[in-house]
Amino acid sequence: MKTACISSSLVPSSTANSIQMMKVCHALSQVDEPVRLWLPGGGSAAWSDLALQYGLTQSFEVRWLSSARIFRRYDFAWRSVTEAQRWGAQRLYTWMPQAAVLALRRGLPVILELHDRVTGRLGPWLFRQFVQTAGKKRLLVITRALRNQLETQFGDLSGLDIQIAPNGVALEQYDGLPEAPSARAYLGLPEKPTVVYSGHFYAGRGVDLLVGLAAAFPQASFVWVGGRREDLEILHRRLEKQNITNVVLTGFIPNQQLPLYQVAGDILLMPYERSIAGSSGGNSADICSPMKMFDYLAAGRAILSSDLPVFHEVLTPQNAVFCPPEDLSAWKEALAELIEDPARRQQLGSQARRDAENYTWRKRAERALLNFA
Incomplete structure (x- = not known):
């Protein structure tokens, strides 16, 4: 099945979120290719450089899309979901709640991965939209403690497909x-x-x-x-x-x-x-x-x-x-x-x-x- 991955992380980068995201995409490509990753910005990098920096062995396609800072990545979310559909994606894997909600509303199955509390002016609203929007969806959280925090903040989430997914190692x-x-x-x-x-x-x-x-x-x-x-x-x-x-x-x-x-x-x-x-x-x-x-x-x-x-x-x-x-x-x-x-x-x-x-x-x-x- 075609898996579209959408992330707001910068690539290449030495930050933990960038490394984690690339490791996840790499593992997804090992399990069920093809995988295509969309990232914000006008970047580019040779696969050999990415493989060395991130410790990757199996290649997957990486594409960058321009994004205006004033739109706080919402323009990128819309463009990347649109590009994923044009590619024929059969499911979406994302770390971005705004992309998850948009994809659900367009009928794509969505896996949303969260590493932190839901904060900000629109963050809680977006998460509630993800929970309430109909469609095939799964939420991955990196610790049981984070799941407990989300349930404290948003109430009972037992009706949501939630998976505890600690980080991993190659x-x-x-x-x-x-x-x-x-x-x-x-x-x-x-x-x-x-x-x-x-x-x-x-x-x-x-x-x-x-x-x-x-x-x-x-x-x-x-x-x-x-x-x-x-x-x-x-x-x-x-x-x-x-x-x-x-x-x-x-x-x-x-x-x-x-x-x-x-x-x-x-x-x-x-x-x-x-x-x-x-x-x-x-x-x-x-x-x-x-x-x-x-x-x-x-x-x-x-x-x-x-x-x-x-x-x-x-x-x-x-x-x-x-x-x-x-x-x-x-x-x-x-x-x-x-x-x-x-x-x-x-x-x-x-x-x-x-x-x-x-x-x-x-x-x-x-x-x-x-x-x-």
């Missing part, structure tokens, strides 16, 4: 990777206990804790993978000022190469704070499903994570060690114990890798399309 990217010492040697990293963080350094990601841990463990190597240039410049100055010399800042690493850096670590950090800036501008700490969590599981290394309730939808005491957010003393104690206990690290990592099997992007796509003609 498990094949982690197959056949070397053990940590060999990965470190290949990347030119020192052979010493290695603690890895991958991701951005936005508000709520635990930067103060990362710096505090690096200062407290000079005998270990800390590898921080990713980040925007402006954030890295601030971090570099901060590390210099505190005379912290055991941190490697890699900058942006293409998704295809990211797994090698993660498996180079003995311990992988998820130091989220109690408040995480979400796409809506609010706090997403109680509803989020970070992609790094699934990458870390697939890497098969010990995970040290902030103890946020929503993470327990995926992480367990068998595959991760939990610490109170922002509590540097507790994190130092937990990290010291893991550094000194390779058997415990091996136990956690082995279970993490087994659990990752349940969270592949392909399985996620299969579930999303199941019985959805």
Whole structure:
């Protein structure tokens, strides 16, 4: 069946929403091609460049449509749904409520995926229109906590086809990777206990804790993978000022190469704070499903994570060690114990890798399309 995907994400981009969206489209194309993706803007990119940046193996068509900022993507929603129908799309997969409502009203089956609360002046109205408009439809939400938030906001949604769809991982990217010492040697990293963080350094990601841990463990190597240039410049100055010399800042690493850096670590950090800036501008700490969590599981290394309730939808005491957010003393104690206990690290990592099997992007796509003609 022809699946049209419509997203407002920018491509190419290193933002999480852009990476997630491209991973979803890639998985959909693996499960049931053809897939065609429409994006706003006048962009273009060679498939080889997209494949490297996003870690993709099977190609799908990407098209960009112009969009005037003054119309807040509503013009893009109308044009993209129209183009999808001209293409002969048999279903629509979108992250945009305005495109979902328009497609339903035109008779297309629609899967709408949400990652955050419904906010803004028109957001709640659009969501109610999606719920109330007749037609074949399914709602995907990334956590049970988000579903609960939506039901608190909009009332009983039991009549709506809702699927809990945590983010996923391309498990094949982690197959056949070397053990940590060999990965470190290949990347030119020192052979010493290695603690890895991958991701951005936005508000709520635990930067103060990362710096505090690096200062407290000079005998270990800390590898921080990713980040925007402006954030890295601030971090570099901060590390210099505190005379912290055991941190490697890699900058942006293409998704295809990211797994090698993660498996180079003995311990992988998820130091989220109690408040995480979400796409809506609010706090997403109680509803989020970070992609790094699934990458870390697939890497098969010990995970040290902030103890946020929503993470327990995926992480367990068998595959991760939990610490109170922002509590540097507790994190130092937990990290010291893991550094000194390779058997415990091996136990956690082995279970993490087994659990990752349940969270592949392909399985996620299969579930999303199941019985959805």
